[in-house]
Amino acid sequence: MADDKQQETERLEVLKRYEILDTPPDGAFDRVTALAARFFQVPISTISLVDEDRIWFKSRFGLNVTETERAPGLCASAIFSDKAYVVKRAIDDPRTLSNPLVAGVLGLRFYAAAPLVTHDGYRLGTMNIIDFHPRDFSDENEAALADFAGLVMDQMEVRLASQKVIGSLSALLKTVPELGIDDIVKVCGWTKRIQIDGAWYSFDEFLSRKIGLPITRATLPDAAND
Numbered sequence: 001m002a003d004d005k006q007q008e009t010e011r012l013e014v015l016k017r018y019e020i021l022d023t024p025p026d027g028a029f030d031r032v033t034a035l036a037a038r039f040f041q042v043p044i045s046t047i048s049l050v051d052e053d054r055i056w057f058k059s060r061f062g063l064n065v066t067e068t069e070r071a072p073g074l075c076a077s078a079i080f081s082d083k084a085y086v087v088k089r090a091i092d093d094p095r096t097l098s099n100p101l102v103a104g105v106l107g108l109r110f111y112a113a114a115p116l117v118t119h120d121g122y123r124l125g126t127m128n129i130i131d132f133h134p135r136d137f138s139d140e141n142e143a144a145l146a147d148f149a150g151l152v153m154d155q156m157e158v159r160l161a162s163q164k165v166i167g168s169l170s171a172l173l174k175t176v177p178e179l180g181i182d183d184i185v186k187v188c189g190w191t192k193r194i195q196i197d198g199a200w201y202s203f204d205e206f207l208s209r210k211i212g213l214p215i216t217r218a219t220l221p222d223a224a225n226d
Contacts, residue, residue: 012052014122018160021049021056028155029059032127036148037061040141042110042129047152048075049116049125058125074099078113079123084142087111089134110135112142114149119157127152 015021029047037045044062048055055075056067070076074096078085090096090109101108110131115123127149193200 011122011124014118014120015049015051015124018124018156020058020156020159021051023058026059029152030061032148032151032155033059033061036127036129036145039144039148040112040129042131044128044130046128046130047116047125048113048128050076050079050123055125063130068101074101074111075113075126075128078126078128079115081113081115083114084137084145085111085113085115085126086137086142088137091134107132109133110137112137112145114142114145116149116153116156118153124156 033045033047037043042062044060046057046061046063047059048057050070052070054067054070057063057065060066074085074087077095087093087096088110090099090102090111096102096108096111099108108130110133111128113126113128116125116127117123127145129145188195188200193202195201
């Protein structure tokens with residue numbers, strides 16, 4: 001029991017490190033849920049993050065609520081699964097037949113989720129699809145849902161890396177007095193261009209033209225194998 005509590009404490013610390021809880025809607029995540037709904041032909045698709053006492057939806061397609069309690073949540077169970085967690089007939093499944101989402105107004109009858117797993121093995125939440133009718137779900141479907149979960153984690157890792165770069169860059173720029181920068185630096189989330197004095201610069205332009213550093217090209221060894 002103590003080990004479980006410690007693991008949960010560590011998992012929550014990792015989740016908070018991503019600084020994604022309660023953030024505004026993001027087109028990159030919304031496209032994933034919309035695509036998943038079309039791909040699997042289901043009315044609801046969500047990206048769910050399991051917090052201490054709630055399940056918060058970073059993105060939701062076909063669902064109005066932004067969060068739900070963790071206690072009755074399917075996602076809270078699904079994160080402990082090593083592969084897709086599938087409930088084909090929720091009203092007959094002993095895991096879910098008394099769940100409020102199944103027995104209540106929503107009337108959930110099918111649920112499938114793949115865990116969102118960090119590169120170091122922490123489960124932060126799930127990529128989910130939901131239907132109001134029972135349905136089959138093949139091994140190929142499970143593999144596809146896992147791929148969608150992988151896309152979500154890729155985006156979360158990119159987002160985290162960008163935040164670290166922005167934080168480091170902001171600290172660095174404040175040490176260059178001639179730039180006159182005293183506040184956080186704005187970086188475009190899509191193009192990664194940097195705004196200085198109302199103008200946008202690519203990273204290379206910023207280093208060479210604003211800071212005066214010479215630029216050369218190199219290839220990260222790991223990147224060459226991707």
